[in-house]
Amino acid sequence: MKKILVLGGSVFLGRAVATAALRRGHEVTTFNRGLSGSDVEGVEVTRGDRDNEGDLERLVAGRHWDAVIDTCGFVPRSVSAGARVLSSHADHYVFVSSVSAFQDWPARPIDEASPRWECPSDADESSGTYGPLKAGCERAVREHFDGTVSVVSPGIIVGPGENVGRLPWWLRRVAAGGALAPHPGDREIQLLDVRDLAEFILARVERPSECDLLVAAPAGQATFAEWLALCAKATGADPALVWMDEEFLLEQQVTPWSELPLWAPLRADWRHAWSVSSDAAVAMGLTCRPLADTVVDTWDWLRGTPGFQGKPKIGMASEKERRLLTAWRGKGSGSEETAR
Ligand SMILES: NC(=O)c1ccc[n+]([C@@H]2O[C@H](COP(=O)([O-])OP(=O)(O)OC[C@H]3O[C@@H](n4cnc5c(N)ncnc54)[C@H](OP(=O)(O)O)[C@@H]3O)[C@@H](O)[C@H]2O)c1
Incomplete structure (x- = not known):
C-alpha cells in the first residue's frame, strides 16, 4: 500500500487515477480547489490552490507521501514552486505531461528521444502556449523535486468523464443520425482509455523509477472509419456519413483537431498526429482495452450526464455542418456510406 497525493483528482484523469488507486489498495489524498468536479x-479530500504557496505549505505540514501524481500542472513557475514545497514531503513525483510538449508533434513521428519545446522552468502562463508550457513544467519538476521523477506524456485520452469533449461530440453527432466525416477513413488513430492510463500511472508508482514515457494506444488500434462505426454501434444509430476531402474542409475554414475533433489532415503540419511511439510504454506493461469498450462506456456515461458540455471550441456548430453538407453536395462530389 502506498500513500499517494493526487494534485487535482476531481475530474477525468485525476478521478480515474484516484479511483484506480483506491481499488489497488492505496491510501489517496486529493488536493484541489473544490471548483471543477466532485x-x-x-479519498482524503484537501482543499487549496496550487498557485498559492501558503495553501501548499498547509497541505504538507507534518505529512509525507510515497508519491505525488500531478495531473494538473500547466504553468512552469507554479509547478516549480509546488515541487520545491513537496520535495521533503514525498519520495516520488509523477508528472502528467503531454505529446504537445514535443516540438515535432504533430508534424513528425515522435518517441521519447524527440526534442521538447524550449521553455524555462520559471516561465509564467503568459510565456507560451500549452505545449511549450508543459515542457517547462517537466523541467520544473526535474529541477526542483529532490526525489524520483517520472514523466508520463499521454497522447489523446478518451473515455468516461472526458472533459475535453472530443469523443462526446462525435457520439452525439453520430447518434443524431448524420455527420460529415474527414476523408480518408482508413487513417489510423491512437486513442488511449483514461482508465488504462490511470492503471499505467499507478504501476509506475508501485515500482518507482526515473522514467520519461510517451503513452499512446499502440499502432493498429483502429482506423477513423472503424472508430466511427464503433460510435454508431454504441449509440444504435445508422448514420449516413459524408466523407469530405480535406482540401474542401480546409477551404471551408474547418479548424483541424478541435472544430472537427480528432481530425488531423494529411498535410505536412498535422501528418503525424497519430505517429506517437508507444513501444517503451508497452514494454513497461501498458495494456489497452478494446476501443469498443471505451466507446460504449463513454456513451453510457454521456447518457447519464445530459448537461455535459465539452470545452469551448470543441466541435462544429450544427449550422456550419449543415452549410458544409449543402456546399459539398453542391459540388456534386458526395460519397455517402453508412458507418456500419
Ligand atoms: N485530454 C487529453 O487528451 C490529454 C492529452 C495529453 C495530456 N493530457 C494531460 O492530462 C491531464 C488531464 O488531467 P484531468 O483530466 O484530471 O484534468 P485537468 O483539467 O488537467 O485538471 C483539473 C483538476 O485539477 C484541479 N485544479 C485545477 N487548477 C487547480 C489549482 N490552481 N489548484 C488546485 N487544483 C487545481 C481541478 O479541481 P479544481 O478546479 O476544483 O481546483 C481538477 O481536479 C492534464 O495534465 C493534461 O495536460 C490530457
Whole structure:
C-alpha cells in the first residue's frame, strides 16, 4: 500500500487515477480547489490552490507521501514552486505531461528521444502556449523535486468523464443520425482509455523509477472509419456519413483537431498526429482495452450526464455542418456510406 497525493483528482484523469488507486489498495489524498468536479468517495479530500504557496505549505505540514501524481500542472513557475514545497514531503513525483510538449508533434513521428519545446522552468502562463508550457513544467519538476521523477506524456485520452469533449461530440453527432466525416477513413488513430492510463500511472508508482514515457494506444488500434462505426454501434444509430476531402474542409475554414475533433489532415503540419511511439510504454506493461469498450462506456456515461458540455471550441456548430453538407453536395462530389 502506498500513500499517494493526487494534485487535482476531481475530474477525468485525476478521478480515474484516484479511483484506480483506491481499488489497488492505496491510501489517496486529493488536493484541489473544490471548483471543477466532485471528489472520489474514499479519498482524503484537501482543499487549496496550487498557485498559492501558503495553501501548499498547509497541505504538507507534518505529512509525507510515497508519491505525488500531478495531473494538473500547466504553468512552469507554479509547478516549480509546488515541487520545491513537496520535495521533503514525498519520495516520488509523477508528472502528467503531454505529446504537445514535443516540438515535432504533430508534424513528425515522435518517441521519447524527440526534442521538447524550449521553455524555462520559471516561465509564467503568459510565456507560451500549452505545449511549450508543459515542457517547462517537466523541467520544473526535474529541477526542483529532490526525489524520483517520472514523466508520463499521454497522447489523446478518451473515455468516461472526458472533459475535453472530443469523443462526446462525435457520439452525439453520430447518434443524431448524420455527420460529415474527414476523408480518408482508413487513417489510423491512437486513442488511449483514461482508465488504462490511470492503471499505467499507478504501476509506475508501485515500482518507482526515473522514467520519461510517451503513452499512446499502440499502432493498429483502429482506423477513423472503424472508430466511427464503433460510435454508431454504441449509440444504435445508422448514420449516413459524408466523407469530405480535406482540401474542401480546409477551404471551408474547418479548424483541424478541435472544430472537427480528432481530425488531423494529411498535410505536412498535422501528418503525424497519430505517429506517437508507444513501444517503451508497452514494454513497461501498458495494456489497452478494446476501443469498443471505451466507446460504449463513454456513451453510457454521456447518457447519464445530459448537461455535459465539452470545452469551448470543441466541435462544429450544427449550422456550419449543415452549410458544409449543402456546399459539398453542391459540388456534386458526395460519397455517402453508412458507418456500419
Ligand atoms: N485530454 C487529453 O487528451 C490529454 C492529452 C495529453 C495530456 N493530457 C494531460 O492530462 C491531464 C488531464 O488531467 P484531468 O483530466 O484530471 O484534468 P485537468 O483539467 O488537467 O485538471 C483539473 C483538476 O485539477 C484541479 N485544479 C485545477 N487548477 C487547480 C489549482 N490552481 N489548484 C488546485 N487544483 C487545481 C481541478 O479541481 P479544481 O478546479 O476544483 O481546483 C481538477 O481536479 C492534464 O495534465 C493534461 O495536460 C490530457
